Amino acid sequence: METRTVGPLLELNKAVPSFEESGLPPLPFSMKLMPGDCVVVEARSASRATMFADLCCGLVPLEEGAVKFMGLDWAELHDRELNALRGRIGRMTRRPSWPEFLNTHLAITLQQLHHTNRPLDEVVAEAARLGELFGLPGLPVLPPSRLSDVDLLRAGCVRAFMGRPRLLLLEDPLEASPVDLLNPFLSAITEARDRGAGVIWLVRGNAVWQGYRQGITSLWRLADDGLVEVRTA
Amino acid sequence: MSGTNEPREPGGELDPILAADAASHPHHGQKFALRLWVYEKLGLVGRLTRRQIRFFLIMLGASWGVIFESFRTHSWRRTVRFEFGATLNSVVGGGMVATLFAGTLTGVAAVSQTIYWLGLAGMTKMTGTILVDVVIREIAPILVGMLLLGRNGMLSVTELGLLTTGGEIRSMQAQGLDPFLLLVMPRTLAFTVGGFTLGILFSFAALLTGYVISRISGVVTNPVWTFFYDVITAMSRADYLVIPLKFIAVGFVVGLGGCLTGLTATNEDNLRTLLPRGFSRGMLIVMAVSVLFSLDL
Numbered sequence: 001m002e003t004r005t006v007g008p009l010l011e012l013n014k015a016v017p018s019f020e021e022s023g024l025p026p027l028p029f030s031m032k033l034m035p036g037d038c039v040v041v042e043a044r045s046a047s048r049a050t051m052f053a054d055l056c057c058g059l060v061p062l063e064e065g066a067v068k069f070m071g072l073d074w075a076e077l078h079d080r081e082l083n084a085l086r087g088r089i090g091r092m093t094r095r096p097s098w099p100e101f102l103n104t105h106l107a108i109t110l111q112q113l114h115h116t117n118r119p120l121d122e123v124v125a126e127a128a129r130l131g132e133l134f135g136l137p138g139l140p141v142l143p144p145s146r147l148s149d150v151d152l153l154r155a156g157c158v159r160a161f162m163g164r165p166r167l168l169l170l171e172d173p174l175e176a177s178p179v180d181l182l183n184p185f186l187s188a189i190t191e192a193r194d195r196g197a198g199v200i201w202l203v204r205g206n207a208v209w210q211g212y213r214q215g216i217t218s219l220w221r222l223a224d225d226g227l228v229e230v231r232t233a
Numbered sequence: 234m235s236g237t238n239e240p241r242e243p244g245g246e247l248d249p250i251l252a253a254d255a256a257s258h259p260h261h262g263q264k265f266a267l268r269l270w271v272y273e274k275l276g277l278v279g280r281l282t283r284r285q286i287r288f289f290l291i292m293l294g295a296s297w298g299v300i301f302e303s304f305r306t307h308s309w310r311r312t313v314r315f316e317f318g319a320t321l322n323s324v325v326g327g328g329m330v331a332t333l334f335a336g337t338l339t340g341v342a343a344v345s346q347t348i349y350w351l352g353l354a355g356m357t358k359m360t361g362t363i364l365v366d367v368v369i370r371e372i373a374p375i376l377v378g379m380l381l382l383g384r385n386g387m388l389s390v391t392e393l394g395l396l397t398t399g400g401e402i403r404s405m406q407a408q409g410l411d412p413f414l415l416l417v418m419p420r421t422l423a424f425t426v427g428g429f430t431l432g433i434l435f436s437f438a439a440l441l442t443g444y445v446i447s448r449i450s451g452v453v454t455n456p457v458w459t460f461f462y463d464v465i466t467a468m469s470r471a472d473y474l475v476i477p478l479k480f481i482a483v484g485f486v487v488g489l490g491g492c493l494t495g496l497t498a499t500n501e502d503n504l505r506t507l508l509p510r511g512f513s514r515g516m517l518i519v520m521a522v523s524v525l526f527s528l529d530l
Contacts, residue, residue: 054403057407059403079411087409088409093404096404097404100392100395101392110312110410111408111410113310113311113312114311114312114409114415115409120311
């Protein structure tokens with residue numbers, strides 16, 4: 001599997017998602033995300049935002065068109081390649097994502113431990129560093145059900161930014177979040193973009209991302225009429 | 234006829250276009266209706282058959298998948314090894330006391346009684362053969378399978394079922410974590426190793442307890458070594474293959490069946506539907522394996 005290092009990081013090329021599988025409007029979606037870009041996608045429905053993130057991950061079957069990540073078409077890859085490629089995506093999702101049989105520290109580091117050969121100490125050190133950045137006292141070792149919603153949100157941020165992901169799919173992490181999470185979150189996004197990662201920031205309203213307005217590459221709206229680019233003033 | 238302006242109820246009358254078409258071609262309409270009826274009935278039979286054998290086919294495919302993947306070194310990543318270790322610890326470590334206890338009870342209830350009655354009937358030489366054929370080859374795999382199912386199999390059903398219906402499995406897939414590789418394969422193999430280990434422990438506990446009870450009651454006067462020697466020499470060559478295979482197969486199918494029942498849960502499922510399904514499937518699987526290995530052997 002050879003990935004492309006130049007050109008668009010993520011490319012939605014007239015991709016028509018399956019309505020039965022996703023509930024997304026069966027219309028052609030077109031968008032390009034270059035390395036270092038930060039795209040805001042406004043979606044009023046949380047479930048639709050999650051499905052759009054799934055579409056970018058190659059989890060939604062297409063009626064037509066293609067979705068390419070790092071130059072590779074999701075539809076043309078085998079299971080192992082698909083999973084390896086998804087291992088390069090950092091994601092924060094509104095869907096339940098904390099399996100109860102794993103303690104939080106394992107759930108945070110699971111993706112890195114599974115997809116890489118990085119030494120355990122290095123992975124744990126990175127998780128602890130990110131934990132402190134996002135306001136956790138360290139790496140939480142309790143089961144996820146025993147953490148508060150805010151701490152789970154912080155842990156979700158740590159998990160998404162672990163291992164220098166090439167693409168970040170962030171579903172409205174700042175909604176109903178504590179104020180002190182804003183600056184670490186924005187600095188983590190900036191740092192990731194400086195390394196060449198692309199960011200898709202899915203929001204419900206336009207108030208959330210105004211503080212980062214100058215850093216936004218483009219603004220899109222996901223509604224019944226599909227994915228539409230919106231001009232910003 | 235009144236109410237011509239009332240809205241039509243869906244399906245309350247025939248489609249006027251199709252009705253007119255059928256009226257103009259009466260034979261064609263009858264043929265069409267007959268063909269439709271046959272298709273409907275065939276479809277019903279097909280649906281029922283598929284529903285009944287769907288899980289069996291999934292089991293077959295997944296069994297091959299587990300065996301195939303387990304021989305690939307690339308499959309054994311540290312997360313998979315961790316899951317294997319954790320499940321093995323839970324199956325063997327957690328189930329050991331219960332298995333030894335069940336083996337002890339079987340020794341008291343079955344083994345000592347067998348020794349006593351065979352001695353009374355003057356058939357002491359048959360003791361080893363009957364203990365091997367009945368206790369070790371037939372009773373032990375079923376009881377160990379039931380213990381595995383109740384202690385750990387149902388846990389897998391619940392855990393994976395709730396993860397599937399809750400959406401966590403989908404979230405794992407979005408991170409590139411294949412649930413089959415990360416959960417099904419290591420858990421099934423851990424159950425397999427656990428089934429063999431617990432089966433041997435159960436058999437040993439049952440035989441030893443039976444001997445001790447018989448020795449205390451004075452039915453047996455031989456030393457324990459002689460008793461075990463008699464049992465071992467009563468085993469045929471096939472027994473050395475079939476008995477371990479039975480323990481391994483029971484562990485394998487209980488583990489795989491539990492994981493697959495959980496992973497194939499739908500949004501309509503909850504604990505009230507998942508648990509009875511998991512238990513009845515598990516019991517059927519254990520019995521089926523036991524019967525399968527007893528055929529012509």
